[in-house]
Amino acid sequence: MKDITISQYELVYNAFSFGIAAMGATTLFLWLSRNQVSRAYQTAITISGLVTAIALYHYFRIFNSWGSSFVVVNDTITATGVKFNDAYRYVDWLLTVPLLLIELILVMRLTAGETVSKSVRLGALAALMIILGYPGEISAIPNTRWIFWALSMIPFTIILIELFVGLKNAIASQPESVRGLVNGARFLTVISWCFYPVVFILPMIGFTGGAATTAVQVGYTISDIVAKAVFGLLIYAIAVRKTHAESNPDGILIAV
């Protein structure tokens, strides 16, 4: 990681700061707007804001860790020798990914039994996925990376199939005004999640040195913003529309 250029360093630096601003702004928006949705959906919004708040904390840590790894003075970049701590991401995901799945399940408003069983099942699979990915992430040996990548892809695939197929069936039970948005949430989840295994294998397929580090860090940051902040706002939009649909079952239009 020592052959990074100043512009690569700055791109990563500014991407992390953008992550802080995006996560912080989303958290504040969700928590301030929580009273705009009915009681049934307030927990989903609380948790959506929690996900971005946890990410906010970790982006502060990641930003500071990155800042202490290099020093730029008079247009020269020098590695300080202080190691950039990538583990923050995994700690973040271990907490936020199960919560992300739970916010989606909660906003669907399934039966209590289904809500609990799906949350526990998908939450546990998500935690397993993160734990299996970590030994690969910290390894520099391509083979080790591939083994843990493949292991992690097993729960990853199960979760995505369950969400993609399972949610499709659940859409019919949703009010008509939110079916498009729920469908959007399904696709956003699948597309944003697919970035992660791709970013993970970048260093194994020829991206090396500063370019690899930059691609991995900027890639993860964009994925996190889409999977957490944009996703959280979509959950909020679904909750607002369901609140209106359920208080007006006859479809009387209320301007939002």
Added chain:
Amino acid sequence: MKDITISQYELVYNAFSFGIAAMGATTLFLWLSRNQVSRAYQTAITISGLVTAIALYHYFRIFNSWGSSFVVVNDTITATGVKFNDAYRYVDWLLTVPLLLIELILVMRLTAGETVSKSVRLGALAALMIILGYPGEISAIPNTRWIFWALSMIPFTIILIELFVGLKNAIASQPESVRGLVNGARFLTVISWCFYPVVFILPMIGFTGGAATTAVQVGYTISDIVAKAVFGLLIYAIAVRKTHAESNPDGILIAV
């Protein structure tokens, strides 16, 4: 940027601190006063406060970056060699400018369809405008600056025409008590936005060295305060008056 004088350095330094105070105070005022407007306008106020909160974060970062670029000891200013990070402004604008447009659209309370289509259209144009401006801002070559300035001016002009003409037509549908304020918001947007392209070209028309840096930084700070904090307060005033007008459609006067 190395030939800056102590008084120029201090002027910029204090302007940034003023920016922090103004953005922070506006955020707190807007969020604390949110319950003074009816539910229909609370999202507009939440977002107005979000814009100043995001700006608050970035002014902290800008202030700290400026502080580490120079050191003043015993009436001597020395550049530390640490680069002042101007990218914070662009990251800020990328988030806040689309939100600024959305708060104005929300307070107009158009139909749900118009609200969504206008927000998406103007929000996307605003993001494009910022992205096109950035390569010019970080370049020291006047020709490169002019090219990206000109490219960025295309979405800029489209947005302003749409706001200026589009809002003029929408004014007739607003309660009489707010028509003057909405008109004020129209003019404030156009005038405050016009500062940015002017500040951008200062280094290309003869302002060089410390004077150019000072003019650009102080100019952007004043523009930001007007376009975000003053504008947010105007949105709040419109929301308060509309709340009163709509709860008293017969025009019975209520003291604000």
